[in-house]
Amino acid sequence: MPNQVEWTPDARELADLELLLSGAFHPLTGFLGAADVAEVTARGRLTDGTPWPAPVTLHLPFPVAPGDTVRLCDPEGAALAELTVTEQAETGEVAGPVKRLGTPEHGPFARLRRGPAEVRAELGDGPVLAVTSRGPLDDTVLEEIKATAVELEAATVLLLPLIFGERGPAVVRDALRAADRLRQEGAPFGVTVVAVPLAPREAPIDLELREHVAAAYGAAEHFAAPEPVEIPGPPHRRGLVLFFTGLSGSGKSTIARGVRDALLERGGRTVTYLDGDVVRRLLSKGLTFSKEDRDLNIRRIGFVAAEVARHGGLAICAPIAPYAATRAEVRAMVEEVGGVFLLVHVATPLEECERRDRKGLYAKARAGLIPAFTGISDPYEEPDDADLVIDTTDMPVEKAVAAVMNLLTSGGWIR
Numbered sequence: 503m504p505n506q507v508e509w510t511p512d513a514r515e516l517a518d519l520e521l522l523l524s525g526a527f528h529p530l531t532g533f534l535g536a537a538d539v540a541e542v543t544a545r546g547r548l549t550d551g552t553p554w555p556a557p558v559t560l561h562l563p564f565p566v567a568p569g570d571t572v573r574l575c576d577p578e579g580a581a582l583a584e585l586t587v588t589e590q591a592e593t594g595e596v597a598g599p600v601k602r603l604g605t606p607e608h609g610p611f612a613r614l615r616r617g618p619a620e621v622r623a624e625l626g627d628g629p630v631l632a633v634t635s636r637g638p639l640d641d642t643v644l645e646e647i648k649a650t651a652v653e654l655e656a657a658t659v660l661l662l663p664l665i666f667g668e669r670g671p672a673v674v675r676d677a678l679r680a681a682d683r684l685r686q687e688g689a690p691f692g693v694t695v696v697a698v699p700l701a702p703r704e705a706p707i708d709l710e711l712r713e714h715v716a717a718a719y720g721a722a723e724h725f726a727a728p729e730p731v732e733i734p735g736p737p738h739r740r741g742l743v744l745f746f747t748g749l750s751g752s753g754k755s756t757i758a759r760g761v762r763d764a765l766l767e768r769g770g771r772t773v774t775y776l777d778g779d780v781v782r783r784l785l786s787k788g789l790t791f792s793k794e795d796r797d798l799n800i801r802r803i804g805f806v807a808a809e810v811a812r813h814g815g816l817a818i819c820a821p822i823a824p825y826a827a828t829r830a831e832v833r834a835m836v837e838e839v840g841g842v843f844l845l846v847h848v849a850t851p852l853e854e855c856e857r858r859d860r861k862g863l864y865a866k867a868r869a870g871l872i873p874a875f876t877g878i879s880d881p882y883e884e885p886d887d888a889d890l891v892i893d894t895t896d897m898p899v900e901k902a903v904a905a906v907m908n909l910l911t912s913g914g915w916i917r
């Protein structure tokens with residue numbers, strides 16, 4: 503009996519899924535299998551010879567078999583599509599056709615994210631100039647667009663703001679403003695704006711994919727607006743997550759509190775301290791110390807910290823966070839919103855933590871009274887990506903705090 507399971511793909515996969523379903527990735531109708539991925543990567547073609555620039559894949563962290571169906575849901579749990587599995591690679595990537603189940607409503611500008619068939623039917627006759635953009639359409643670019651449209655004798659200029667990630671809404675707003683301007687200036691062509699959730703790829707592939715999407719929307723010609731100029735804010739205004747990891751009793755909370763106090767004394771940045779105990783009492787109340795629950799605990803902390811960073815704040819977290827993959831997830835969450843993630847490994851050895859045994863937990867764990875205790879009967883994966891490593895064995899607290907403050911100052915994260 504084939505199985506049916508549910509899965510929420512990540513943001514990039516959801517964007518690809520929407521384009522597969524809408525027909526914007528024509529001729530693709532599903533996620534690619536290993537043979538197609540190999541051919542696309544090596545030669546820019548599918549195995550049947552059709553030109554296609556980029557692998558479009560879906561990772562599932564659990565095994566499925568050919569014939570199984572996977573119900574793909576958005577982050578809010580609404581069913582978007584059904585994938586019928588044709589194969590799964592050893593690394594987890596699944597291939598197979600997708601069938602629409604619901605209209606995508608997650609993410610901004612759902613109303614403007616219309617598919618090629620609907621848009622083409624509305625455009626009528628005459629050449630279409632499609633303009634894809636990932637940043638503002640300034641005066642110079644608008645003049646270029648107008649000139650190209652006039653030369654093409656375009657009936658329509660189709661502005662396709664490519665929305666993905668944090669910058670998406672601003673890109674759509676820019677396209678809407680550009681459309682208003684063109685209309686007000688009495689341009690000799692119609693202007694339509696359609697938002698397209700196309701996740702960026704490396705430079706040449708991104709451009710080729712944009713060409714394909716423009717063609718799917720019926721464009722006779724495609725104009726790729728120049729890439730936005732990145733002007734990151736000054737480091738002391740960027741969102742930052744200071745994440746301590748280490749064994750129980752290693753000194754995480756003591757150093758984290760010291761750093762928080764030092765930052766508050768200095769002023770200049772708002773600080774959110776996600777105290778481990780408070781997290782376990784409120785945010786993660788009821789969670790155990792199983793691997794699943796520890797991971798969930800860390801993801802929750804990461805989610806809140808990333809929200810703080812999104813708004814330019816500084817978050818300090820100090821959980822054990824024993825698993826490298828979960829710490830990496832938090833790093834990715836923070837970086838995705840434009841924040842900086844700094845990992846401090848409080849690497850005080852187990853012997854010293856156990857000697858301190860502030861809460862008497864190690865003694866209990868040794869006596870078998872606390873199962874799955876980190877370092878005794880549960881794993882701790884040492885980070886190999888720490889920005890700072892501190893062994894507090896023979897170190898006064900002030901010195902440990904100073905080392906972290908030094909890290910923050912040297913990167914310009916605080917002034």
Ligand SMILES: Nc1ncnc2c1ncn2[C@@H]1O[C@H](COP(=O)(O)OS(=O)(=O)O)[C@@H](OP(=O)(O)O)[C@H]1O
Nearest residue numbers: 750751778791796799821822823824873874875876
């Ligand atoms: N089984 C087991 N393993 C490890 N730790 C345990 C366990 N049971 C309770 N405690 C107490 O919980 C604190 C660790 O919680 P965390 O939320 O930081 O852990 S984790 O990141 O979710 O692994 C930890 O506190 P700290 O000493 O502040 O690290 C312990 O006091």
Ligand SMILES: Nc1ncnc2c1ncn2[C@@H]1O[C@H](COP(=O)(O)OP(=O)(O)O)[C@@H](O)[C@H]1O
Nearest residue numbers: 749750751752753754755756894897898899902
């Ligand atoms: N340099 C140091 N940094 C942090 N803690 C230290 C240091 N030297 C000794 N300690 C002591 O080690 C213990 C660490 O406990 P705690 O900060 O609660 O660790 P954790 O949060 O990692 O479980 C405290 O009793 C603290 O006084």
